[in-house]
Amino acid sequence: MTQDDPLLTVENLHTSFHTDDGTVNAVDGVDFTVRRGETVCLVGESGSGKTVACESITQLFKRPPGEITAGSIVFDGIELTNCSERELTDIRGARISHVFQNPQNALNPVYTIGWQLLEAIELHQDVSRAAARAEAVELLDRVGISEASDRLEAYPHELSGGMKQRVMIAMALACQPDLLIADEPTTALDVTIQAQILRLLKDLQAEYGIGILFVTHDLGVVAEIADRVVVLYAGKVMERGTVYDVFETPCHPYTRALLDCLPGRGSLGGIPGSLPDPMAPPAGCRFHDRCPDAVPDCSTGDQPAFESVVGEDHEVSCLHYRTAAEPTVLESGVEPRRPSERTDGGDTHD
Numbered sequence: 001m002t003q004d005d006p007l008l009t010v011e012n013l014h015t016s017f018h019t020d021d022g023t024v025n026a027v028d029g030v031d032f033t034v035r036r037g038e039t040v041c042l043v044g045e046s047g048s049g050k051t052v053a054c055e056s057i058t059q060l061f062k063r064p065p066g067e068i069t070a071g072s073i074v075f076d077g078i079e080l081t082n083c084s085e086r087e088l089t090d091i092r093g094a095r096i097s098h099v100f101q102n103p104q105n106a107l108n109p110v111y112t113i114g115w116q117l118l119e120a121i122e123l124h125q126d127v128s129r130a131a132a133r134a135e136a137v138e139l140l141d142r143v144g145i146s147e148a149s150d151r152l153e154a155y156p157h158e159l160s161g162g163m164k165q166r167v168m169i170a171m172a173l174a175c176q177p178d179l180l181i182a183d184e185p186t187t188a189l190d191v192t193i194q195a196q197i198l199r200l201l202k203d204l205q206a207e208y209g210i211g212i213l214f215v216t217h218d219l220g221v222v223a224e225i226a227d228r229v230v231v232l233y234a235g236k237v238m239e240r241g242t243v244y245d246v247f248e249t250p251c252h253p254y255t256r257a258l259l260d261c262l263p264g265r266g267s268l269g270g271i272p273g274s275l276p277d278p279m280a281p282p283a284g285c286r287f288h289d290r291c292p293d294a295v296p297d298c299s300t301g302d303q304p305a306f307e308s309v310v311g312e313d314h315e316v317s318c319l320h321y322r323t324a325a326e327p328t329v330l331e332s333g334v335e336p337r338r339p340s341e342r343t344d345g346g347d348t349h350d
């Protein structure tokens with residue numbers, strides 16, 4: 001393990017839920033990495049597998065029905081899929097922190113904020129009560145909570161949604177994690193608070209050098225916070241690359257459709273159609289029944305293999321980018337918009 005190795009490497013991850021109605025392959029062969037000090041965003045519509053991918057890292061879901069059926073998750077040299085529950089509990093909180101979408105469920109209503117923060121600090125650091133209290137005040141202050149020492153006495157219900165989310169972030173940072181996994185942490189908040197929290201995360205990241213895996217369905221948020229982007233659809237990665245490449249030269253029709261949904265980009269009301277049945281995903285490319293560029297070959301075989309496109313580690317899973325595209329695809333009459341051929345500029349850094 002060298003300093004240059006990714007902090008987190010997820011390879012060929014398959015996570016399923018065995019239900020009475022059948023098996024849901026929620027994450028179906030997903031790869032991504034997170035380096036120290038960078039923010040990687042998982043993006044995709046609701047139901048694409050973002051939360052399950054995050055929960056797989058420290059196996060937060062109930063097992064059964066959930067199960068990692070294949071793949072590897074290496075965190076700082078440790079293969080997490082081989083860890084016992086006890087080892088995972090030690091890593092969770094101590095080295096990998098989670099911030100969830102709904103702080104309501106993550107804070108205990110019967111204890112004060114201070115009690116919960118001190119508990120998190122004392123669990124992971126060998127410090128005196130007074131030092132832990134001073135750190136709790138400092139953390140609340142860092143996450144932008146005014147009159148922090150008074151707030152320690154508050155119960156969760158006495159705080160606004162934005163405040164509770166800040167407390168959650170303070171608790172997630174209390175153990176000084178190497179990796180912060182934030183699953184739609186700002187979705188329930190108004191845009192002003194959301195912007196403050198995104199800035200706060202970037203500031204704290206710059207200060208502590210933590211890696212952040214950030215989940216959102218909102219590409220506007222991605223533009224604010226991401227270094228690299230992984231676009232998920234129906235449990236599979238469609239495209240990945242730096243935020244610059246993916247926004248400037250989106251290659252996958254699904255990525256382009258998501259970008260078209262940004263305010264001012266023309267597509268109101270979302271992408272027509274819906275995700276396939278997770279218990280019976282279609283053959284071929286998972287996006288084919290919603291794809292404006294689909295050709296007959298798109299609905300046979302497997303999800304297209306990744307192809308490199310212009311940019312650093314920029315890859316796309318779409319038949320139109322196959323380096324050795326077969327005649328049926330090339331003669332189909334569909335004009336794939338390869339990065340070099342795009343004319344609309346795709347400037348979405350707004």
Ligand SMILES: Nc1ncnc2c1ncn2[C@@H]1O[C@H](COP(=O)(O)OP(=O)(O)O)[C@@H](O)[C@H]1O
Pocket residue numbers: 017019024025026044045046047048049050051052053061065278
């Ligand atoms: N506990 C569960 N049991 C059965 N299916 C689940 C469970 N959790 C998630 N799923 C399914 O896995 C898929 C991915 O869900 P999720 O990761 O929550 O999507 P996202 O976070 O992208 O909105 C969905 O089809 C969802 O219904």
Ligand code: SF4
Pocket residue numbers: 252253254285286287288289291292293294295298304317318319320
């Ligand atoms: S492989 Fe076919 S269906 Fe899938 S994104 Fe490309 S053109 Fe569309």
Ligand SMILES: [Mg+2]
Pocket residue numbers: 050051052183184
């Ligand atoms: Mg989710």
